[in-house]
Amino acid sequence: MATQTQTQTHTITTTIATSSDDDESLCCEMNPPLSLTSLSSPTVSPSRCLSTDIDSHVERAWAHWRKLGQPKLIVAPMVDNSDLPFRMLCRKYGAEAAYTPMLHSRIFSENEKYRSQEFTTCQEDRPLFVQFCANDPDILLEAARRVESYCDYVDINLGLVPWIGSLVGFLAFDRDELSVQLAMSFHLGGLALAKTPGYVIRKTVVYGCIHEPSGNQTCCPQRIARRGNYGAFLMDNLPLVKSLVQKLAQNLQVPVSCKIRVFPDLQDTINYARMLEDAGCSLLAVHGRKREEKDQKKIRANWEAIRAVRNAVRIPVLANGNIRHLDDVQSCLEATGADGVLSAESLLENPALFAGFWTAEWVVDGEEIGEDGKLDQAELLVEYLKLCEQYPVPWRMIRAHVHKMLGEWFRIQPQVREELNGQSRLTFEFLYGLVNRLRELGVRIPLYVKHMDDGRMPSSGSIA
Numbered sequence: 385m386a387t388q389t390q391t392q393t394h395t396i397t398t399t400i401a402t403s404s405d406d407d408e409s410l411c412c413e414m415n416p417p418l419s420l421t422s423l424s425s426p427t428v429s430p431s432r433c434l435s436t437d438i439d440s441h442v443e444r445a446w447a448h449w450r451k452l453g454q455p456k457l458i459v460a461p462m463v464d465n466s467d468l469p470f471r472m473l474c475r476k477y478g479a480e481a482a483y484t485p486m487l488h489s490r491i492f493s494e495n496e497k498y499r500s501q502e503f504t505t506c507q508e509d510r511p512l513f514v515q516f517c518a519n520d521p522d523i524l525l526e527a528a529r530r531v532e533s534y535c536d537y538v539d540i541n542l543g544l545v546p547w548i549g550s551l552v553g554f555l556a557f558d559r560d561e562l563s564v565q566l567a568m569s570f571h572l573g574g575l576a577l578a579k580t581p582g583y584v585i586r587k588t589v590v591y592g593c594i595h596e597p598s599g600n601q602t603c604c605p606q607r608i609a610r611r612g613n614y615g616a617f618l619m620d621n622l623p624l625v626k627s628l629v630q631k632l633a634q635n636l637q638v639p640v641s642c643k644i645r646v647f648p649d650l651q652d653t654i655n656y657a658r659m660l661e662d663a664g665c666s667l668l669a670v671h672g673r674k675r676e677e678k679d680q681k682k683i684r685a686n687w688e689a690i691r692a693v694r695n696a697v698r699i700p701v702l703a704n705g706n707i708r709h710l711d712d713v714q715s716c717l718e719a720t721g722a723d724g725v726l727s728a729e730s731l732l733e734n735p736a737l738f739a740g741f742w743t744a745e746w747v748v749d750g751e752e753i754g755e756d757g758k759l760d761q762a763e764l765l766v767e768y769l770k771l772c773e774q775y776p777v778p779w780r781m782i783r784a785h786v787h788k789m790l791g792e793w794f795r796i797q798p799q800v801r802e803e804l805n806g807q808s809r810l811t812f813e814f815l816y817g818l819v820n821r822l823r824e825l826g827v828r829i830p831l832y833v834k835h836m837d838d839g840r841m842p843s844s845g846s847i848a
């Protein structure tokens with residue numbers, strides 16, 4: 385990873401907007417903000433899919449993928465969680481590519497404040513997928529054109545489901561005591577959770593809503609989902625999906641990728657994947673769960689369906705679902721034949737997953753599976769905080785990562801979590817102090833490494 389002095393964060397604009405809510409404000413000043421035009425544009429492979437020649441489309445798709453080094457270990461898109469500092473942390477620990485959080489194409493096209501806060505990147509943040517949700521090809525293209533020079537794929541989210549926000553609420557704030565700020569704009573899901581016995585909401589901050597320039601919160605994903613026009617709801621409108629993909633494939637210089645969920649019927653999934661490939665999609669990430677399958681941890685992803693897609697299309701395919709540690713990566717690649725994997729939830733807890741570090745949860749008692757890897761989540765959190773000082777993000781994202789990385793530690797010393805929840809205005813000093821408090825209280829949960837056959841410890845996430 386590049387040193388601090390060598391690295392500069394850039395945003396779409398030089399304007400840094402602030403919000404009245406403490407968690408909405410950036411954790412520090414942009415450093416120094418640059419406009420996109422002041423950075424050298426990376427070279428991108430022309431991906432124009434002007435002809436109907438599927439052979440040359442597939443050839444170009446592979447040439448591009450090979451040029452990127454065929455990354456296998458990839459940070460999945462996560463609203464409010466796959467932020468630039470988090471991506472950079474994961475890259476340091478073995479991730480070979482990363483997705484941005486999903487961006488809303490229309491708001492991205494229209495709203496400078498949204499662009500400047502929600503899309504940040506830097507020269508080391510490559511290969512990079514920039515993901516959009518969309519329901520209008522022209523608007524999607526307009527948004528995509530703004531980022532195409534700074535990424536390796538423009539990705540279309542065809543798997544967004546409305547409940548994901550309540551899941552974010554879960555992730556960001558501890559299950560045992562949801563003294564919550566409801567994450568994202570998915571407050572309806574969060575409120576449903578609040579009605580669940582045992583959960584108490586002391587403070588509700590609805591944030592992450594996509595604010596119209598007028599200040600109205602008219603585009604929160606719940607409403608979008610209800611209209612049935614975005615994400616996984618596009619599975620009911622395949623002609624629209626096709627037009628979104630074609631529009632980008634025919635007009636962008638950078639290739640278009642798609643992230644999909646599977647249909648209940650395997651043949652429908654296969655037809656869907658083939659349609660996307662024919663429309664000009666150059667890479668397909670398949671989340672092996674159905675639209676209705678909400679509990680990602682309880683419901684196993686369907687790797688057989690991913691394998692069927694892999695066999696049905698000729699472009700690179702990525703598998704998503706059930707990647708909890710490095711052994712899962714190997715098993716998934718073997719089971720699906722996919723060209724790489726995405727991991728989401730497990731990476732939030734353990735950003736060093738791709739470097740071969742395991743959380744204690746997966747270390748089976750008595751099997752001598754691992755030893756203390758001399759790295760723990762508090763150290764990873766400190767690294768993340770330092771990256772946030774370098775690449776500013778809103779405090780709400782930092783707060784979510786603190787809860788995820790230190791969730792198990794807080795279970796041992798819940799009063800430290802209380803301190804965090806009681807702090808409406810975060811500072812780096814407070815957060816570094818929080819880590820020190822946990823250490824002083826004697827909390828330490830190591831990350832483990834598996835014994836290698838030759839006695840080495842894994843230090844990178846390379847997969848054969």
Ligand SMILES: Cc1cc2nc3c(=O)[nH]c(=O)nc-3n(C[C@H](O)[C@H](O)[C@H](O)COP(=O)(O)O)c2cc1C
Nearest residue numbers: 460461462463465485486541671705706727728729
């Ligand atoms: C906090 C969070 C935010 C997410 N946001 C997005 C998103 O912006 N775009 C998307 O396509 N999927 C999103 N997802 C879904 C993940 O990318 C992934 O498909 C899903 O979590 C399954 O992967 P996993 O089993 O490794 O968690 C999100 C998941 C989580 C946990």
